[in-house]
Amino acid sequence: MSSADIEIKKLKKVYYKDKMEIPVLAGLDLSISAGEFVALMGPSGSGKSTLLHLIGGLDTATAGSVRVGESLLETMSEAQLTSWRSRHVGFIFQMYHLVPVLTAAQNVELPLLLFKMKSSERKERVKTALTIVGLGDRMDHRPNQLSGGQEQRVAIARAIVTDPDVILADEPTGDLDAKTSEEILNLLNLLNEEFGKTILMVTHDPKAAAHAKKTVHLEKGQLEREEFSNRQPMAAAR
Amino acid sequence: MTITYVLMQNLKRNPLRSTLTAVAFALPMGIFVAAISMVVALIRISESNQQELRLATHHKTTIINMLPEGHRMKIEGLDPDRKRIRAVCGMRWYGGRVPNSQTVIQSLAADADTFPIVYTDAGMTPADTEAWMKDRTACVVGYGIAEQRKWKVGDRITLDSSVPPYLKLDFNVVKIMRTESRANVMYFRRDYLVESLKSAGVEGGLCNIFWIKCADVPSMRSLQDDIDSSFANSPNETKSEDELAFAAGFIQGMGNLPGLMQAMAIVVVVIIAMVAGNTMMMSFRERSKELAVFKAIGFPSRRIFGIVLGESIFLAMFGAMIGIVPTVILLISFPLRQFGFLPIASLEVSPMAVGLSVAIALLVGVAAGLWPAYQALKLNTVSALRRA
Known part of the structure; x- marks a missing residue:
């Protein structure tokens, strides 16, 4: 089990379209403790996804700094960021993005192909990850044989199979019904509480945000306010 | 599971398209091997006839x-x-x-x-x-x-x-x-x-x-x-020539066969490169979001490049094989004597023709996959994910 804190200072991101400057993040400061579950909310264009991409090293900032654990992302090259991402970050997307021609187990195994690891160890890790997300009995199913919720569970297993420090989820329940969304959010709570993962989740849904310990509201690329949840840990709730 | 396995599975994504592309490789490659082998055989027979010390004299x-x-x-x-x-x-x-x-x-x-x-x-x-x-x-x-x-x-x-x-x-x-x-x-x-x-x-x-x-x-x-x-x-007036020259002239008289072979090879390469290139480009476009996810989970760009290029090369080689192998078997199993006019009863498949076909397939595979692979290499992960 590993976890990392996140420190963001004066973060700026400007996009250019047809020579027009489009500021997305305007000097954002934000701290996220290791093992925290944070929901990122705000209107469209407020910079939520951009922030997620910058923290995940998928994009580079125009100015400012992003530190994840011991890693200062702005000092790293693209190749270094890619390598760092494979070891420290797990991504969960709204549309799951599973490879349709691979089974659930093979989809989960994909990130492990980047590591020098025995096949038996890889299989063990895949089995563990799928068992954690409750799909230990669906390992050989292909995405088209799974429901949306199950597909998202596979995507979560893929995100955690490398035991990353940080899980970044971009509207993970955006394409799911209320009941399935609740199951997915409970799963994220489990990863946060039982496995100590730092989770950053972009969402438009206040009910989803209520699962997080902290909700960060962004507005025009800046921190508008932070809210702390009084949500009971799952173990206590049980 | 290996990257090669992933690559192979990707080709199953659209089996009809992959099959049609492979067949587009197979047919010209098979014809190419047969045609080159025939020319090589004709020349071989002519060369062996040359030992017969025969001179052919015909009308100029x-x-x-x-x-x-x-x-x-x-x-x-x-x-x-x-x-x-x-x-x-x-x-x-x-x-x-x-x-x-x-x-x-x-x-x-x-x-x-x-x-x-x-x-x-x-x-x-x-x-x-x-x-x-x-x-x-x-x-x-x-x-x-x-x-x-x-x-x-x-x-x-x-x-x-x-x-x-x-x-x-x-x-x-x-x-x-x-x-x-x-x-x-x-x-x-x-x-x-x-x-x-x-x-x-x-x-x-x-x-x-x-x-x-x-x-x-x-x-x-x-x-x-x-x-x-x-x-x-x-x-x-007469024209006298040795048997090899006579045979070469005769082959050319049949429509400049060797030249035709070369022209055909070029046309084949260009056409199947375009067919395969189009297929690979379509395949890449359909999967750009998926490849962006590969990048997001830590696959280096050069590896993504390799996957896309590898798919193209594999498809080309597979297509070539399903064209070449049956052609070779057919040529060996069924003598050409049924095409009575040819002076060849059985045909040794030219290793040169097979080698050349494989080289062409490899070349076309690389040519067809290079642009999509480059696009994959330069794929902007964030943009691709946003399009999702």
């Missing part, structure tokens, strides 16, 4: 233009001591067909007395020669034709000529020739044809070609010039 304009049979005596007269010339054999095209068949058998009327000397590769024994000389209707048949028509020594056969005046002639099979170079040809006595033509009121004393069996290579070289010089400025 074209082999279709006939020469008077008197040319034989004039050629023989160039070497009265028989130091350079062993024998001269005049030949005339008959183009026989089995009644009610459209397949033309490569059949030629040859001077009876000199045929066994000029065509030592026909393998005529003294007994065969005796039978040949004794019977005016005698014919010798290559094993390719004999096997196909189920003819054997002693059979009486009837053929209709495919050229005017379309004579129907009966023949007596006296010999089955067992050499590869004679596998798909039939010879009979020219005096029999001349007599039959005269009976039909047609001029019979004409030949398409004179084959001159030479004593040695220097004799061939000197005779080549001597013969053509002796007929220069006559109404029937």
